[in-house]
Structure formats: C-alpha cells, structure tokens
Amino acid sequence: MQNVTPGMVSKFLNPLTVILIAVGILVVALLGTSVYIVDQTEESVITRFGKFHNINGPGLHIRLPFGIDKQYIVNVTSVQTEQFGFRTLKSGVSSTYSNLTGESTMLTGDLNIIEVEWIIQYRITDPKAWVFNVMERTETIRDVSRSAINMLVGDRAIMDIMGSQRSTIESEATAFMNETFRGYGLGIAVIAVKLQNIDPPAGVQEAFDDVNKAEQDQNRLINEGQQAYNAEIPRAKGEADRLVQIAQGYASERVNRANGDVSRFNSVYDEYRKAPDVTRRRLYYEMIEEVFKDDTETVIIDRNFNNFLPLRDLNAERAPRAPQGGR
Numbered sequence: 001m002q003n004v005t006p007g008m009v010s011k012f013l014n015p016l017t018v019i020l021i022a023v024g025i026l027v028v029a030l031l032g033t034s035v036y037i038v039d040q041t042e043e044s045v046i047t048r049f050g051k052f053h054n055i056n057g058p059g060l061h062i063r064l065p066f067g068i069d070k071q072y073i074v075n076v077t078s079v080q081t082e083q084f085g086f087r088t089l090k091s092g093v094s095s096t097y098s099n100l101t102g103e104s105t106m107l108t109g110d111l112n113i114i115e116v117e118w119i120i121q122y123r124i125t126d127p128k129a130w131v132f133n134v135m136e137r138t139e140t141i142r143d144v145s146r147s148a149i150n151m152l153v154g155d156r157a158i159m160d161i162m163g164s165q166r167s168t169i170e171s172e173a174t175a176f177m178n179e180t181f182r183g184y185g186l187g188i189a190v191i192a193v194k195l196q197n198i199d200p201p202a203g204v205q206e207a208f209d210d211v212n213k214a215e216q217d218q219n220r221l222i223n224e225g226q227q228a229y230n231a232e233i234p235r236a237k238g239e240a241d242r243l244v245q246i247a248q249g250y251a252s253e254r255v256n257r258a259n260g261d262v263s264r265f266n267s268v269y270d271e272y273r274k275a276p277d278v279t280r281r282r283l284y285y286e287m288i289e290e291v292f293k294d295d296t297e298t299v300i301i302d303r304n305f306n307n308f309l310p311l312r313d314l315n316a317e318r319a320p321r322a323p324q325g326g327r
Contacts (some may be wrong), residue, residue, distance in 0.1 A: 034065040038073065045072040045131045055127055074127040079191060082141055084149070085117035086196070105201075106150055112158040117196040120145050120177065122188045129187030140186065145193075148176045159211070162198050170195055 037060050038044045044056040046063060047070045056071075063069035085104030104115040122141070124130050134140055152169045153161055161169065173193040181188055200208045272279040 034062050036061055036063065036071055041075055041077040042073050043076050043127045045074060045127050046070070047072070052128060052132065072127075072131045074124055074130055076124050076127060079121050079123055082120050082122075082138075082145065083117075084119065084142070084145060085115070103146065106153045108153055108158040108161060109155050110157040113201050114153065114158055114161060115197070115199050115201065116149060116153060116161070117198075118145075118149060118194060119196065120193050121191045123191060124187060125189045126187030129185050133185040133187065137186065140184065141181075141188070144177055144180050144184075145173075148173045148180075149193075151176075158200070159215075162208075162212075163215075166195055166198070169193075 036044070038056055038058045040058045042058065044061065046053045046056060048064065048068060050070075053069065063071065085100055087100065101115065104117050106114055106116055108114050120141070130137065149169070152172055156165050156169070170193045174190050177190045177193070181190070199205065268279065268283070
C-alpha cells in the first residue's frame with residue numbers, strides 16, 4: 001500500500017495544477033454549451049439573450065456558450081397526428097384503443113346525437129412561429145379541431161354525416177383549420193382530416209342499422225330500375241327511329257312517283273295537242289297492250305270481220321311434227 005503524505009498532496013495541488021484543472025473544466029463547459037447537432041428531420045431556432053437570432057438547418061453548429069444563445073429543436077418534416085374521441089393505448093398488429101365520449105359525442109343539425117371519432121395530420125411549416133407565437137400549442141390545435149368538427153356536424157342531418165357528406169366534412173374541416181391556424185400564426189399546415197368511426201349512441205344502434213339497410217335496398221332498387229330503363233328506352237327509341245325512316249322513305253317514294261306521273265302526263269298532253277289522232281291511237285294501243293300482256297289465248301279481230309288476223313302464240317311450245325310415211 002502506498003503511503004500518501006500531506007507533503008505529496010500539497011506538492012500535487014500546486015497553483016499550476018489547479019489552474020490547468022480549472023482551464024480544462026472551462027474548456028469542457030465551453031465545448032458542451034457551444035457545439036450542437038441538428039438532425040436531418042429537424043431545424044433549430046436560435047435566440048440570443050432571449051431574442052430571436054436565426055434558424056439553423058441539419059448539421060453541426062456552434063453557438064455562444066453559457067446560455068447566451070439558446071436553441072429550440074423543431075421537427076419540420078414528420079407528419080404529426082392528434083386523435084379525437086379515442087386514444088391508441090397500444091399500436092401494432094392488434095392495437096388497443098380507449099374511447100373518449102366527451103370528445104366524440106355531438107349534436108347534429110336535425111337534433112340527433114352522434115358519436116364521431118377523427119384524427120388530424122399536420123406538419124410544422126414555420127419553426128419560428130411554432131416556437132414563439134403560441135404558448136399552448138397542442139391545446140390550441142385540439143380546441144380548433146373540435147370546434148371545426150362540431151360546427152360542420154351541427155350543420156348537417158345525421159344520415160348525411162354517416163353517408164354522403166363524410167368526405168365533404170373532411171375537406172371543409174381541413175380548410176377551416178388551416179385558415180384559423182394562419183390567423184393565430186401557429187406555423188403549421190393541416191394535411192388531412194380523417195373521420196374514423198361515426199355511430200349513433202349505443203341505445204339506438206339497431207334502429208339506425210335498420211334505416212341503413214332500408215336505404216341500401218332503396219339504392220339497389222333504384223339502380224335496378226335505372227338498368228331496366230337503360231335497356232328498354234334506347235331499344236324503343238331505335239325502333240321508333242326505324243319506323244320514322246320507313247315512313248319517310250315511303251312518303252318520298254310516293255311523292256317522287258306522283259311527280260313522275262305528272263311529268264309523264266304533261267309530256268303526253270303536249271304530244272296530244274300537236275297530233276290528237278295519233279296520240280289517241282297510241283294511247284289506245286298502249287292500253288290494250290297493258291290489258292292483254294299476260295293473256296295467251298285471245299285472238300284479236302276487227303268489229304265487222306273484214307280483217308281477220310289470227311295471232312299465233314309464239315311463246316307456246318312447238319308441238320312435234322308427225323312423221324311422214326315412207327316412199
């Protein structure tokens with residue numbers, strides 16, 4: 001065992017040693033309060049003597065020591081989430097939630113009670129405003145969000161909230177919150193508002209289920225009727241168009257034929273005026289030809305039998321000639 005005497009202790013703790021130790025401590029304190037690192041997802045807001053100085057991005061930075069410069073690290077890239085009406089107690093494959101009816105219970109525009117759960121997602125866009133403008137930042141975000149959802153739910157009927165107006169409420173809530181936060185100078189931008197569970201109170205859940213089922217049946221029947229309409233109406237319109245086209249074609253044919261008959265009559269009349277006897281005779285022959293064009297058994301003679309003219313049917317089959325006797 002080494003014997004440490006007071007003389008050795010006094011020799012070790014000489015003034016030079018004490019000064020070196022003090023200088024070392026001072027250097028360590030200086031480095032510890034002067035050098036800091038900002039992560040890739042963060043920005044650092046620097047104050048000097050309590051007044052805003054500048055904003056530093058990711059990397060290694062130096063500041064004035066001993067509290068002259070102070071830094072406030074702000075995450076500016078991550079999307080942050082606030083939950084309303086429920087809390088996630090355990091996340092994972094099988095998540096665990098707790099319901100907060102004080103936040104989710106609301107009054108609708110048609111004086112019904114409904115339970116609405118939702119989340120908002122936001123990102124910090126102005127680190128300086130986020131640090132300095134509002135003291136109770138999280139409480140302000142939650143109060144504004146609850147006010148927006150309560151207002152939008154209170155303007156609508158309960159069935160609209162549970163059905164067709166869901167996406168409208170989300171988009172209008174996002175716009176309203178962003179406008180309000182810009183007015184407060186909070187330095188954030190709401191990315192999305194997402195409604196989760198929207199349910200009536202537990203005591204009337206079965207009645208609402210029946211109403212939803214009836215509405216689904218109504219929509220199904222409407223869709224079936226629309227399909228039947230789409231199948232029959234075009235076919236009927238096509239048939240009507242076809243009949244109209246046939247009638248128009250028949251009308252055009254009749255008009256054209258009548259116009260042709262008029263033109264033919266006028267031409268015959270012009271010829272009749274030039275040579276009445278010849279034209280009358282030609283018309284008579286044409287009429288006789290038209291009447292007897294299909295008759296093969298008629299023989300035409302004059303009235304007084306002065307000019308007998310037998311007409312042979314040249315279209316009849318020639319009968320075979322009888323064989324002549326041999327010489």
